[in-house]
Amino acid sequence: MxxxxxxxxxxDTETKVKIGPDGKSIDRTxxxxxxxxxxxxxxxxxxxxxxxxxxxxxxxSLGGDTHRExxxxxxxxxxxxxxxxxxxxxxxxxxxxxxxxxxxxxVSPDMVFFGKQSVDSDDAAVGMxxxxxxxxxxxxxxxxxxxxxxxxxxxxxxEGGHExxxxxxxxxxxxQKGLNEPRYPSLKGIMGAxxxxxxxxxxxxxxxxxxxxxxxxxxxxxxxxxxxTDVGAVPELVRLLHEEAKVI
Amino acid sequence: xxxxxxxxxxDNEFKKSAFEVVRAAKTVAEQTSGEVVALVIxxxxxxxxxxxxxxxxxxxVVVEDPRLxxxxxxxxxxxxxxAVKKEGATHLFIPASSLGKDxxxxxxxxxxxxxxxxxTALSVDGGEVIATRPVYAGKxxxxxxxxSNVKVFSLRPNVFSAGSSNGTKATVEKFTILLxxxxxxxxxxxxxxxxxxxxxxxxxxVVSGGRGLKGPENFKLIEDLATAxxxxxxxxxxxxxxxxxxxxxxxxxTGKTVxxxxxxxxxxxxxxxxxxGMSSSKYIVAVNKDKDAPIFQVADYGIVADAFEIIPALTxxxxxxxxT
Numbered sequence: 001m002x003x004x005x006x007x008x009x010x011x012d013t014e015t016k017v018k019i020g021p022d023g024k025s026i027d028r029t030x031x032x033x034x035x036x037x038x039x040x041x042x043x044x045x046x047x048x049x050x051x052x053x054x055x056x057x058x059x060x061s062l063g064g065d066t067h068r069e070x071x072x073x074x075x076x077x078x079x080x081x082x083x084x085x086x087x088x089x090x091x092x093x094x095x096x097x098x099x100x101x102x103x104x105x106x107v108s109p110d111m112v113f114f115g116k117q118s119v120d121s122d123d124a125a126v127g128m129x130x131x132x133x134x135x136x137x138x139x140x141x142x143x144x145x146x147x148x149x150x151x152x153x154x155x156x157x158x159e160g161g162h163e164x165x166x167x168x169x170x171x172x173x174x175x176q177k178g179l180n181e182p183r184y185p186s187l188k189g190i191m192g193a194x195x196x197x198x199x200x201x202x203x204x205x206x207x208x209x210x211x212x213x214x215x216x217x218x219x220x221x222x223x224x225x226x227x228x229t230d231v232g233a234v235p236e237l238v239r240l241l242h243e244e245a246k247v248i
Numbered sequence: 249x250x251x252x253x254x255x256x257x258x259d260n261e262f263k264k265s266a267f268e269v270v271r272a273a274k275t276v277a278e279q280t281s282g283e284v285v286a287l288v289i290x291x292x293x294x295x296x297x298x299x300x301x302x303x304x305x306x307x308x309v310v311v312e313d314p315r316l317x318x319x320x321x322x323x324x325x326x327x328x329x330x331a332v333k334k335e336g337a338t339h340l341f342i343p344a345s346s347l348g349k350d351x352x353x354x355x356x357x358x359x360x361x362x363x364x365x366x367x368t369a370l371s372v373d374g375g376e377v378i379a380t381r382p383v384y385a386g387k388x389x390x391x392x393x394x395x396s397n398v399k400v401f402s403l404r405p406n407v408f409s410a411g412s413s414n415g416t417k418a419t420v421e422k423f424t425i426l427l428x429x430x431x432x433x434x435x436x437x438x439x440x441x442x443x444x445x446x447x448x449x450x451x452x453x454v455v456s457g458g459r460g461l462k463g464p465e466n467f468k469l470i471e472d473l474a475t476a477x478x479x480x481x482x483x484x485x486x487x488x489x490x491x492x493x494x495x496x497x498x499x500x501x502t503g504k505t506v507x508x509x510x511x512x513x514x515x516x517x518x519x520x521x522x523x524x525g526m527s528s529s530k531y532i533v534a535v536n537k538d539k540d541a542p543i544f545q546v547a548d549y550g551i552v553a554d555a556f557e558i559i560p561a562l563t564x565x566x567x568x569x570x571x572t
Contacts, residue, residue, distance in 0.1 A: 013520075093363060124349050125363055128354050131354065132354040137434040139434065140350045158345075158347070160445065160447040160450075164437045164439075164440075165437070166435060178495045210395070214391045216390075216391075217388060218382070218387075221532070221546040223547065226551070228551055231558060238562070241510065247509045248566065
């Protein structure tokens with residue numbers, strides 16, 4: 001089974017975001033970048049599928065040289081091959097998907113995994129766009145995945161419940177928390193990853209269809225009032241919610 | 249400008265987001281002398297379609313097929329794309345719901361259109377739609393414009409106001425598309441409800457519990473308060489990581505971003521990634537025994553005390569006031 005997992009290098013979720021000098025993106029100074037948390041789940045699922053069915057897993061990342069760090073982590077977790085689509089020009093989801101799909105087409109995969117969204121731009125769009133460009137069926141936000149050799153049976157999260165979805169292979173799956181518990185790279189894996197090559201490929205140039213005009217901080221919320229420090233404050237709190245805020 | 253507004257329904261009933269999307273489209277259309285056509289897809293939905301007129305749709309295009317009783321990514325993609333072309337729509341509005349997030353990217357690709365996802369505000373400048381969308385889970389906001397000929401926008405549920413219907417009934421036009429089995433390459437075979445409660449992304453009030461509740465057995469306190477308020481139950485990441493509650497209740501950067509009118513944070517200290525997911529709520533209440541907890545920095549009303557003392561009393565007091 002030929003499996004591709006697309007991964008991204010994103011600011012740590014603990015990051016305090018500052019706006020950069022261009023006013024359209026974040027200030028990357030001092031920001032710690034990590035493998036996108038959902039992509040870790042996608043890698044784990046790829047590895048499990050390979051361990052069960054044989055084959056190989058290739059990790060692909062689009063971005064600048066800094067993405068090598070994230071590709072190394074994927075190698076350390078156990079992927080067989082890492083590819084950097086080297087280009088760090090700003091892109092919208094469409095042009096990210098275009099670069100990935102153009103590359104993946106040449107690999108003829110049986111399955112393509114993504115995290116359900118990157119925790120930077122939060123578009124949650126690239127996986128489904130790549131599926132459409134490749135002409136593959138897909139399951140997004142998957143929390144359960146079974147494969148019996150011909151049919152994929154998956155469960156996806158919807159508001160207040162789950163949907164069971166069936167589709168054929170090859171397919172695109174985007175991974176949601178709950179699908180699995182990602183493994184920690186072993187020491188042997190980490191050491192081995194250091195010597196594995198990362199293939200570098202020139203991707204399709206960016207042709208964005210969405211332009212960022214400005215990035216700004218959200219209006220700051222200021223601390224409100226402390227209504228009290230014991231149970232005696234409860235009636236006053238409820239009164240405020242009812243009469244002042246009018247939300248209950 | 250002609251806007252096609254995708255109106256989501258489940259079990260032949262409109263989701264609240266359907267009215268929000270149609271109303272948001274109407275608000276934009278009014279500023280550009282444009283018009284709004286709505287699209288409804290399902291098994292038997294023609295009967296509910298005219299109601300969208302009351303929110304601003306001049307016409308509702310209806311596509312019906314027994315196989316559309318549940319969602320299919322592939323079939324919906326084809327129908328929405330063909331409806332946009334048939335209507336000559338320049339803009340497509342879709343809710344950024346679980347269905348819309350699955351559908352919009354595919355439709356955008358098939359229309360060769362740019363997609364602005366999860367928008368929380370829309371404005372018009374020189375005839376162009378400018379969308380505001382949060383990034384980094386709301387730690388920053390961007391204003392974006394879509395530069396392709398056809399433009400797709402997905403709108404975050406529970407943010408745009410639907411207002412109330414003015415009672416107008418829209419004309420319904422049935423649109424026949426012959427769907428083959430290939431159009432159902434991916435299909436939903438079963439839908440299960442997990443709790444019967446509202447989802448945190450759709451609820452008007454969210455009551456969230458954190459690690460300070462000490463164990464899964466104590467979430468009864470949160471559930472009781474949520475029931476009294478008619479609220480959804482949310483949790484912090486620590487609670488999910490500890491295995492106390494399911495991930496679909498998690499609010500924050502690796503969970504769901506919510507903007508209810510009231511968010512009650514119980515025994516949640518307020519890690520930055522949690523604050524990112526809820527600080528756009530209209531009113532925030534925090535109950536925490538640590539007066540220095542960061543949650544108080546964003547709370548409109550706080551009680552510095554032990555949640556185990558406060559919450560049962562709060563539940564009783566709420567019952568008195570809302571008169572259940």
